[in-house]
Amino acid sequence: MLMHVTFTVAVAGASGYAGGEVLRLLLAHPQIEIGALTAHTNAGQRMGDAHPHLLPLADRVLQPTSVESLHGHDVVVLALPHGKSGELTAALAAAGSTALVLDCGADHRLTDADAWEQFYGSTHAGTWPYGLPELILADRGTRQRDVLRSARHVAVPGCNVTAVTLALQPGVAAGVVDPRDVVAVLAVGYSGAGKAAKTHLLAAEALGSLAPYAVGGTHRHVPEIEQNLRAAGAGEVRVSFTPVLAPVSRGILATVTAPVAAGMPAATVRAAWEQHYADEPFVHLLPEGTWPTTAMVTGANTAVVQVAVDERAGRVVALCAIDNLVKGTAGAAVQSMNLALGLPETAGLTTVGVAP
Amino acid sequence: MLMHVTFTVAVAGASGYAGGEVLRLLLAHPQIEIGALTAHTNAGQRMGDAHPHLLPLADRVLQPTSVESLHGHDVVVLALPHGKSGELTAALAAAGSTALVLDCGADHRLTDADAWEQFYGSTHAGTWPYGLPELILADRGTRQRDVLRSARHVAVPGCNVTAVTLALQPGVAAGVVDPRDVVAVLAVGYSGAGKAAKTHLLAAEALGSLAPYAVGGTHRHVPEIEQNLRAAGAGEVRVSFTPVLAPVSRGILATVTAPVAAGMPAATVRAAWEQHYADEPFVHLLPEGTWPTTAMVTGANTAVVQVAVDERAGRVVALCAIDNLVKGTAGAAVQSMNLALGLPETAGLTTVGVAP
Amino acid sequence: MLMHVTFTVAVAGASGYAGGEVLRLLLAHPQIEIGALTAHTNAGQRMGDAHPHLLPLADRVLQPTSVESLHGHDVVVLALPHGKSGELTAALAAAGSTALVLDCGADHRLTDADAWEQFYGSTHAGTWPYGLPELILADRGTRQRDVLRSARHVAVPGCNVTAVTLALQPGVAAGVVDPRDVVAVLAVGYSGAGKAAKTHLLAAEALGSLAPYAVGGTHRHVPEIEQNLRAAGAGEVRVSFTPVLAPVSRGILATVTAPVAAGMPAATVRAAWEQHYADEPFVHLLPEGTWPTTAMVTGANTAVVQVAVDERAGRVVALCAIDNLVKGTAGAAVQSMNLALGLPETAGLTTVGVAP
């Protein structure tokens, strides 16, 4: 493939945070031309008003989200509310579109229709290839990127799920932790809650506060975490999951602990993590004794990971920091798109964060 | 005792955050007269420069910390670096002082000299009555406030320890959780790290970042948590403890999970927490379905608590929010002082936070 | 008046930030009993849900705002949207209420009906005594507190107006600055924008951003500033006013400059400020060379002020920091209430901030 080949991408839901971040990344992608930008209630708005930081797109106008506006592109990215993507994708196909479709929403992530119905309260829309290239597929001896290379539809993972999965999967895959008693507590930024105005998301509420939500196993990301850890080789999985909102716009810092497998020396634990990510371009195990922070990865598609063995408590503590909008959403979409289009996996993506 | 009885209080280490917060509370205390204010490197400084928010003390000058400056008060509060309080207290006693001494540092918190030496690397200075009035003493069927009523020395608890203990002790005392596999992850504010200038505590580093530290069971608060949970009735205790700095000045949000005891119904779990704190003036169990936030308790001596049972994960999730400088430090000192002086336990303390 | 005399206070609009802050202060007021708490859309809500930091009121329920709910109190505080207070006050009077009414809204602040109509676009509701006790009344040789002592209605000032007025009025009153070319730029926190959910007030938008608004003389506080500076003795007044939102919840830092009067020595300028605030309990001129910060006054009813002469630029730079919800709103209401009720002006109010 020559450098001058470009693909056109349409973004549905371009006025929200996920859509805006996809566009931020695509503006730096050498082989992408940005096509239609669509929205629902914000149709008609200038992009300069919706996303003033995307200066090169400032004078573009949001079109209504429809088969007409999205048809004719090589790629369609859907950044829509849950429940909207299945129907639209079917309508596009019916209209003859052969576009690669990437869904940033949850509709097609779960393989288990029962779990979907339990956590989302609606009918399952089906399962698409899962957009986490680094996910180990224990039963095939390969990674998810191999699946994505032939994908025509991609379900982009949940941001919290990505952080927990990347933190812990090396230990699960290597059998050095017990996945039946995982505890994950995440400090998370406010952009993950989206751009819809709600009182508890106001700056005056958030500044100076630390605020948990969806406590007690009710968060919709729980079954998705379980699914990933099973893919990585776990049999039975149990995950206690608690997110805590902290006053940052971007970032997830996941603290994930699991019992260390009986008799497992600390060096073996560390070796499992080292080997697991040795060849990954976007997952970086830090040197011993330094801890991941979200500032390291702001704006980057990187996950920084660390692992420690707490011998007193008998637990492995695995930490992962990501930018929820990049590796947690839009970066995962672009990385998956690159694989599906046959482009270099890293095209248009950076490992360099914006700090301090 | 009549309302017009007042006690004089000296504060050693008055230029730091803990000392300043003790003074902020004492300024609102109806039966306290503020005496000597002392410091080490900051001796000679105006209080208006050290703590410009304490306007009524602005023109006071910090004296050197010494037996001479501290002698002659009814109460001496020590807000000193670790390792400094034992010697000073002995010197005061030798000089004839009979003052109530409250140590905001760690020196006299632990009963186990081995644990002290393991975590602090120095000789144990002895154990003082522990300044957490709400701590249940399972083997006596009473609370720590009874011990404090006759105390002449008080070891003020660590702030993280208070949050974890208040979150979980109802379940431990009632036997509804298993204390052998506690996992505590805390989102914590920067004032807990003190006022000494260090690069990683700079605003430019903190803003926009979430940063864990002391991962893997190395934090000095671990043995203190274990000690408290044993006091509350646990036999064997194991605690995985991870603090994560978040960009707030004040506040600790502790997420503490432990396995629910076999066959224990959720209603029994909740009842344990309700009964445990029904009569406590400063610990408040929220109504079901609402979660503690640190904004609720900014500036107040309150701990707000919630508990949920995650049946999928088989764990109880207990949450506690405190202001690390108030209920976590200075408020605990004042509350303990009130008990030791025979004053109403709530004198000078508020349950009303400053929000938003 | 004996200590045991208490007054009952009803708060209309108790679910918003201004109403909540009035209640936070009244909970610490020794001579106030909190009566009816009312709201419009939030009627029926528990106070514990509206304002979880006000723990002692958690189980109170918000009643509908009406003559019936508000009647029968000694004091009624109105924290309502603009345009609502005049009608309600008239209805209360018609029903026989003789309550002292304090309006936290703008309706009755301006004396100039034309300015009202120009900036608010509605009919002027009339003028009430202005709740800024420290305002100098140049033509009477007195301060506004003398007017407030007999008031039955009080118009609580705008928060930005208070900061600008307290910064600059000493120079205007003393004739050492030229009020015909005042430039005021304010860094302001998000609570000043209220609790209604709007996209540009979301935490994700605010964190990491500095955002001006109402640029170019369109802010409704402009005519109110002009009115105050004229009260302080200015003839012609011109004010350039620009507010900039910064990611803090509370606080206003006003930087106000005006040309220094011809030939005026710096010492004379400083003396004007010193004399002006020498006897004020809530306005504090800092020592030379130290600058006001909003952290100094968080939660306190204090305004901290500083002044410098920039001889190179030929301007006086006056700075004032306040907590917009306290001295900027609720503290001003309580201070004015104290005066109108014949209580000590400082009752229930503190000069001690919550910092760091």
Next chain:
Amino acid sequence: MLMHVTFTVAVAGASGYAGGEVLRLLLAHPQIEIGALTAHTNAGQRMGDAHPHLLPLADRVLQPTSVESLHGHDVVVLALPHGKSGELTAALAAAGSTALVLDCGADHRLTDADAWEQFYGSTHAGTWPYGLPELILADRGTRQRDVLRSARHVAVPGCNVTAVTLALQPGVAAGVVDPRDVVAVLAVGYSGAGKAAKTHLLAAEALGSLAPYAVGGTHRHVPEIEQNLRAAGAGEVRVSFTPVLAPVSRGILATVTAPVAAGMPAATVRAAWEQHYADEPFVHLLPEGTWPTTAMVTGANTAVVQVAVDERAGRVVALCAIDNLVKGTAGAAVQSMNLALGLPETAGLTTVGVAP
């Protein structure tokens, strides 16, 4: 010049914020190879410890800053404390280096030796071409980029100066404002204060606070602003300048006002700004009625500008938002380097911000 030509760049002072940001930008530059990275007290440190966000450089080690380490590169960037760059540059030249030298410090910015000595208290080190390509040179009818095209030394501007200059110079150049009474108030982030640990820069101090400094015309950026406005065509210049620290890491929001020239219609004012920046790649005038925010430009080399006429006050209000570390420092260095090396001015630089 072909795409494969690359230039080697050494960075002295690579452990600080300015040096780190230069490297962040150079990592994305298509024609740059990063050479020696040097430091003073941090020599020997891994870059992964100094700047963990620069993952591709993590295993590089900081060398001591010396002629030996810096010699042999095409470009040397100096990010040193004030007073250090002149001597080092001379030593490099003496050793035969012909490198392009870019000084991020202040040493060579001012043309007026008296002003230097007054504000910096040391001997003036001489004047280098000034690294603000957009600066209008009124007496030559050209812009500063023409000077930079042949430069071998560049003095990178002060960050606050850039914001004020870009805000106001269109009005000065067009004669539509009066530069004899400029008032500039800037809300600024903490990274501008550097990475040296100082108490007033601690997160606990900064969070929740708004804090002015260098009030009254004492800031070292004042003479540099005056110099630029004179370059833009002003005769006499007077500037009142006040910076206010706000709790963001990056960003400057400059509010700059000046009297509108007598009889000048608002449309003429706006036209001056429109024409001035019509062809600039990195300065963007926003549509009428929308205001610059720093979030728009985080991580980008863009300055976003807006202007309004306040007819009531008789002043033009010009606003400019920049990222102090990019357009304010490192981006200006790279943009100037591009010009001096004959590369496209925009190489390696983006106009897309990282938001929210």
